[in-house]
Amino acid sequence: MLKKQGIAAIAALTLSAGAAFAAGGSGHVEDVNFSFEGPFGTYDQNQLQRGLKVYTEVCAACHGLKYVPIRTLADEGGPHLPEDQVRAYAGQFEIYDPELDDYRAAKVTDHFAASGDPNAPDLSLMAKKRAGFHGPYGTGINQLVRGMGGAEYIYTLLTSYHEPPDCAPEDFTGSYNAAFTAGGFPESCKNEDGSHMVPGSWIGMAQPLWGEDVEFDDGHENSLHHEAKDVAAFLMWTAEPKMMARKFSGLTGVIFLTILAVLLYLTNKRLWAPIKGRHEGDA
Structure with missing residues (x-):
């Protein structure tokens, strides 16, 4: 069930972005060393292929990539899959065809399907919607040096699920995430002045990645941190394929x-x- 939920934890993130600062400010974002960073950085083809697999097996049940053409999986600078693999990949999915008024097998000329859950946001541009890095030198300069930080935010979110702190009631709604600041927060975890005793907040979606969720074709390690980094890099590519x-x-x-x-x-x-x-x- 958790795999089918995908990374819908990001749904609450997007929908509640406007309330983030009111709910406790911007949370800590891990500065991850991605290969595409810097003026001479490039996407790691193998990492993008691994991230595609994480998305396909864990995220696609709920989340779509409706702005991403399937054919771009063969592009240089991207996952760069062989043409026959792209056709085979497309054939795994069904999309609604208005001309047929029915579903049919997807073709390489189609886009990825839209989100299957109306409450789950499309992930095509998710890595651009969230700016993970701000200050201390000012948003502009800091982002110029370190990038927007959208991929880092996704990585941090996916790796920041923890057991609820002792101050929280057992029946409190949601899952505790130390990086997510826009969710619910129990009164029992606040000081007398109303400040939060623990970082983060409670997010409405259960933890989607646990580690060893998928088996990578290249034999790469599939711990939680590696899976989160790979899918974050893949979502950066979907948002910026021409970077x-x-x-x-x-x-x-x-x-x-x-x-x-x-x-x-x-x-x-x-x-x-x-x-x-x-x-x-x-x-």
């Missing part, structure tokens, strides 16, 4: 502008050198 192309374009632009600036400076010196020398001679 590498944008980085390359940006770097090319910076190099071009630098060369142009040097040429303009040298041209300026050459054009004004005779005039400047004549004025100095007159003086």
